[in-house]
Amino acid sequence: MSPDTVFALASGAGRAAVAVLRISGTRSAAMLEALAGRLPSPRVATLRRLRHGGEVLDRALVLWFPGPGSFTGEDSAELHLHGGPAVVAAVSDALADLGARPAEPGEFTRRAFLHGKLDLTAAEGIADLVHAETEAQRRQALRQAEGALAARETAWTARLLRLLARQEAFIEFEDEDLPHDLDAQVWAEAEALRNELEASLAASARDERLREGLSIAILGAPNAGKSSLLNALAGHEAAIVSARAGTTRDVVEVRLVLGGVPVTLADTAGLREAADEIEAEGVRRALARAERAALRLLVFAADAAPDAATLALRDEGTLLVGSKSDLGPPAVPGTLPVSTATGEGLGLLRAALEREAVRLAGMSEMAGLTRPRHRAAIGEAVSWLGQLETAPLPELRAEALRAALRALSRLTGRMDVEAVLDQVFGEFCIGK
DSSP states (O other), rough: OOOOOOOEOOOOSOOSSSSEEEESSHHHHHHHHHHHHSSBBTTTTTTEEEETTEEEEEEEEEEEEOTTTSSSSSSEEEEEEEEEEEHHHHHHHHHHHTTTTEEOTTTTHHHHHHHHOHHHHHHHHHHHHHHOOSHHHHHHHHHHHHHHHHHHHHHHHHHHHHHHHHHHHHHOOSSSOOTTTTHHHHHHHHHHHHHHHHHHHHHHHHHHHHHHOOEEEESSSTSSHHHHHHHHHHHHSSSOOSSTTTOOOOHHHHHHHHEEEEEEEEEEEOOOSSSSHHHHHHHHHHHHHHHHHHHEEEETTTTTTHHHHHHTTTTTTTEEEEEEEGGOOOOTTTTEOTTTOOOOHHHHHHHHHHHHHHHHHOOOOSOOOOSSHHHOOOOOHHHHHHTTTSSHHHHHHHHHHHHHHHHHHTTTOOOOOOOOHHHHHHHOTTTT
């Protein structure tokens, strides 16, 4: 750990009633004494005048958190200043003059991890809490920040440790009075764990969709009413609407919240044989967005014949929308009639979108795998467990279990290598 003492503004930038400066590192106490006089009682907010170079900088609330009883595990302090930029700048300059340096992004949380105050998944949960846009995202991030995913990893690790302990016992203590089918038991329990990890991987797409948000693409022929539909769902004029076909050449996006899930709704270029290279690029981007989208709205106008290009995209990941329903019945059977002119069907469409958003995002109360890093660690563990069935020797099965354990430990970033020995001698009482 670096001996540097760092500081950073923990509240938002700009003018505010209060600005919070955080300090952490080995020289926090000396710097706080230099600015505020004697140290206040730990974790008790105390009003002090902050002085430096013979000048009063501010009258502030000061808190002192001696390590390891702090967020970072180091000696730390907080200065609750008046929120003017000049005040913050003056106190920051004083801290720099006393030898502190500005913290790098995420450095306080990184120090907390390195001091064992939290694991990697909890650190990621804190970051997600800061960026949460919706109530569902807040709940997901808070579960992870409070250790729910780490608790699942701990339970999986404990099962792996027991399996490895039994496999090692089978290899090293074959003359002891051990169960005769111990090797087969290890394989059966490893298979059950592998199935559980695979189920978590299968659900990870939903977990990540909730964290990052859903992508919904609006597709259809030119003048099908796509841009009008985007504007109606957004509640403002985000896209240009014109009777002229091919007005939309690029992807136009708006951000919505549907059923507590953040959603990016994208209006795309009309699907048809392009008249020029610019429109051709628009059609290419529309099809690319459709490929990446979690959900597609296929829009068919009531006053036009169904277009083959849009019909070809119809699958289980689509909702069919019959636009311009005020002009007549939908041109494609099975579509939801909608009119942006009269408002008909918009409420039903929004309700359908909310149901789909909730379904696709999962909205589970269980801590899930929300990042590619999580999936990579669990996927590698699954791969190693899958090799147990074909491993020809007990030693190779033990090595596969160790590799799975190492992969799983990367989820939280920590693993006690002595735990395997504890399991061996604790479970079988060998050597008593």
